[in-house]
Amino acid sequence: LHMGKTMKEDLTVVVKYIKQLYPPEFNVFSIYAEFYHNYFASQAKKNAESHLEDKDIYLLLSWVHNIYPKDMRKDHALAKELDKVKLGSLLPSSLSKELEKKYLDSEEVTVKNSLSKCLDKEIQRWKEDKEPEKLNGHFQSELLGIFVIQSIYSGQKRAQDISRALGEELSQRLLKELPAFLRSYRDAFEDFKEKSKKHGHYKPILIANINNCWNFR
Numbered sequence: 001l002h003m004g005k006t007m008k009e010d011l012t013v014v015v016k017y018i019k020q021l022y023p024p025e026f027n028v029f030s031i032y033a034e035f036y037h038n039y040f041a042s043q044a045k046k047n048a049e050s051h052l053e054d055k056d057i058y059l060l061l062s063w064v065h066n067i068y069p070k071d072m073r074k075d076h077a078l079a080k081e082l083d084k085v086k087l088g089s090l091l092p093s094s095l096s097k098e099l100e101k102k103y104l105d106s107e108e109v110t111v112k113n114s115l116s117k118c119l120d121k122e123i124q125r126w127k128e129d130k131e132p133e134k135l136n137g138h139f140q141s142e143l144l145g146i147f148v149i150q151s152i153y154s155g156q157k158r159a160q161d162i163s164r165a166l167g168e169e170l171s172q173r174l175l176k177e178l179p180a181f182l183r184s185y186r187d188a189f190e191d192f193k194e195k196s197k198k199h200g201h202y203k204p205i206l207i208a209n210i211n212n213c214w215n216f217r
Helices: 002-021 028-048 054-072 079-085 093-127 142-162 164-195 202-216
Strands: none
Touching: 002 028, 002 054, 002 079, 028 054, 028 079, 028 093, 054 093, 054 142, 093 142, 093 164, 142 164, 142 202, 164 202
């Protein structure tokens, strides 16, 4: 963040005040921009090659795909000059692809585990002597119906915020996880129906789960 802010502010000063002090053939702005970019890229590469936590990978990819090319290089004071320089990406393509794979794998596992934990909590609630919650006057499981959908949507949105390509790739992965989750949900529900007919809130629980089907569709 500090490097990005410094680069943006200093290059703005070069455009407004320094560039016109030199003959055009000196290409003063290009020289400044290339030095700043090369240093920034070297630091990004150094970070990318070190051990990174998931949140650090997300942040670095956000800089590579989003913040650096869009917020910085498309800044109204700099865009015209930077378009002439052709600085390239912050990371080599191979390293960027490696980080993207790590991010997608991690995000997929995170959402998968989140769905599994959600189902476990739901099954536990069926065993309690409590009536399901009501939404708009109807029995429904807010935990299951809403949380599952939000988990998948949030994962897609986070990836989409980095780049459209990553958003599409993660969407394809998560849409394979959803049927697997629904099969586990169906099996658990069938087991409950068979073994818990004497449950004090058997019928409301059945209704709540049937009402979830519309949300999942």
